[in-house]
Amino acid sequence: MSTTTQQNAHVAHRYEHSDYYLVDDLLTEEQKLIRSSVRDWLNIHAAPHINQWAQDNHCPTHLIPGMGELGMFGPFVSEEYGGMGLDYSTYGVIMQEIERVDSGLRSMASVQGSLVMYPIYAYGSEAQKKKFLPKLATGEWMGCFGLTEPNHGSNPSGMETHFTDEGDHYLLNGAKTWISNSPFAQVAIVWAKNEEGRIHGLIVERGMEGFTTPEIHNKWSLRASATGELVFDNVKVPKENLLPKKSGLGAPLGCLDSARFGIAWGAIGAAMDCYYTALTYSKERTQFGKPIGSYQLQQKKLAEMVTEITKGQLLAWRLGQLKDQGKATTQQISMAKRNNVNIAINIAREARQVLGGMGITGDYPLMRHAMNLESVITYEGTHDIHLLITGMDVTGISAFR
Ligand code: TGC
Numbered sequence: 085m086s087t088t089t090q091q092n093a094h095v096a097h098r099y100e101h102s103d104y105y106l107v108d109d110l111l112t113e114e115q116k117l118i119r120s121s122v123r124d125w126l127n128i129h130a131a132p133h134i135n136q137w138a139q140d141n142h143c144p145t146h147l148i149p150g151m152g153e154l155g156m157f158g159p160f161v162s163e164e165y166g167g168m169g170l171d172y173s174t175y176g177v178i179m180q181e182i183e184r185v186d187s188g189l190r191s192m193a194s195v196q197g198s199l200v201m202y203p204i205y206a207y208g209s210e211a212q213k214k215k216f217l218p219k220l221a222t223g224e225w226m227g228c229f230g231l232t233e234p235n236h237g238s239n240p241s242g243m244e245t246h247f248t249d250e251g252d253h254y255l256l257n258g259a260k261t262w263i264s265n266s267p268f269a270q271v272a273i274v275w276a277k278n279e280e281g282r283i284h285g286l287i288v289e290r291g292m293e294g295f296t297t298p299e300i301h302n303k304w305s306l307r308a309s310a311t312g313e314l315v316f317d318n319v320k321v322p323k324e325n326l327l328p329k330k331s332g333l334g335a336p337l338g339c340l341d342s343a344r345f346g347i348a349w350g351a352i353g354a355a356m357d358c359y360y361t362a363l364t365y366s367k368e369r370t371q372f373g374k375p376i377g378s379y380q381l382q383q384k385k386l387a388e389m390v391t392e393i394t395k396g397q398l399l400a401w402r403l404g405q406l407k408d409q410g411k412a413t414t415q416q417i418s419m420a421k422r423n424n425v426n427i428a429i430n431i432a433r434e435a436r437q438v439l440g441g442m443g444i445t446g447d448y449p450l451m452r453h454a455m456n457l458e459s460v461i462t463y464e465g466t467h468d469i470h471l472l473i474t475g476m477d478v479t480g481i482s483a484f485r
């Protein structure tokens with residue numbers, strides 16, 4: 085079979101995944117309908133091409149209008165501001181569908197929804213919401229979120245980016261790094277300290293003098309997602325661009341709650357794609373006269389994959405229920421992000437082994453998912469930082485410092 089035919093054969097069946105505990109029964113009819121439309125659209129427009137985009141280190145920004153039209157950007161924002169007014173569980177379902185195709189695509193959508201639209205929606209003025217949210221919901225404007233700095237990743241409270249009050253505007257200086265969407269974003273939500281050292285969110289717009297967004301190249305991970313820096317050299321930011329309703333580190337951390345929630349659901353999508361690929365291959369590939377899926381060592385891998393996916397699905401579903409009831413804590417979100425990304429990366433690595441040499445090729449999605457998940461396990465709080473969040477929660481003692 086040619087490479088292209090194999091790839092298309094894989095794409096054609098990639099969405100028949102197992103649902104071992106009938107978790108689908110826990111979803112509403114509306115959630116399943118939305119999932120089908122997102123799945124069908126991605127199956128046509130993204131899945132057949134994603135390997136090539138990743139190989140070419142190409143971010144498929146041409147998908148943005150279609151993604152916006154289907155409600156993939158900030159679906160939890162109310163209809164009044166261009167969103168769909170959906171609950172968080174539905175947001176999770178959508179993130180899972182996108183990440184089934186690629187974590188980089190999910191990144192593009194979750195940054196837009198949780199890290200750009202959410203802070204404007206939750207902390208913005210009425211004028212900011214009216215100006216930015218409808219255009220962000222359709223994807224006419226794309227955004228990025230600048231918290232991480234060259235010297236401050238896990239510890240954002242140490243950030244050096246700062247602004248001074250110049251009477252009729254703020255003057256912003258500093259730099260952010262590792263910023264998803266930055267190379268093409270029209271809008272950046274930038275976290276910076278004022279003269280008193282208090283953290284505030286500023287909406288910085290492309291075209292403001294002194295604001296540049298150099299791209300970061302040479303990535304082995306999230307190659308279909310654009311990552312860059314944000315550099316501020318005496319940028320004059322209008323006063324009406326400061327997010328007025330929340331300040332302090334809790335403001336960006338509140339956005340991370342929303343994004344980490346989406347990742348907890350999303351990573352399961354990547355894991356399902358890997359599991360299904362390995363399961364299918366194990367039944368088709370024959371060695372020593374029998375399908376490799378008939379050997380206990382391969383069955384152990386597959387049985388453990390489906391067990392971990394099932395646990396992850398239930399964790400995400402219950403977290404969704406808590407979030408929709410307004411009861412999900414930062415610590416619960418943290419546990420789900422950590423667990424589900426960890427099981428996804430382990431499943432991607434194990435699934436890659438099930439395919440032997442074929443597993444390293446772009447004919448199958450396994451190496452791409454595994455490499456992508458190396459970023460996902462680091463961004464939005466590293467695996468170890470989330471462990472420390474749980475540790476602090478159960479002991480009451482911080483081990484961060
Ligand atoms: P800590 O003392 O714990 O908290 C500082 C203040 O914030 C409050 N707070 C929250 N408020 C609202 N929502 C939350 N979730 C909150 N969590 C904490 C807290 O009560 C406190 O308030 P106050 O009034 O007492 O001052 O802060 P800390 O400096 O000890 O740091 C804690 C730590 C390490 C857990 C936190 O800094 C952290 O989470 N670090 C990880 C950094 C991180 O996740 N960065 C992500 C950058 S964005 C990104 O990666 C996008 S990837 C994009 C993609 O998806 O493609």
Ligand code: FAD
Nearest residue numbers: 229230231232237238262263264459463464466468469484
């Ligand atoms: P560091 O904080 O330097 O950590 C290095 C290691 O030390 C880690 O293993 C960490 O767990 C460990 N460590 C740190 N502190 C402790 C401690 N107290 N105890 C024990 N171990 C510790 N950021 C944004 O703001 N916006 C974005 O859009 C964004 N997108 C990203 C996209 C990609 C592809 C990547 C890779 C990153 C992105 N990030 C973004 C940045 C990401 O959030 C950071 O990389 C992450 O928070 C970790 O920071 P760091 O890389 O500086 O690692």
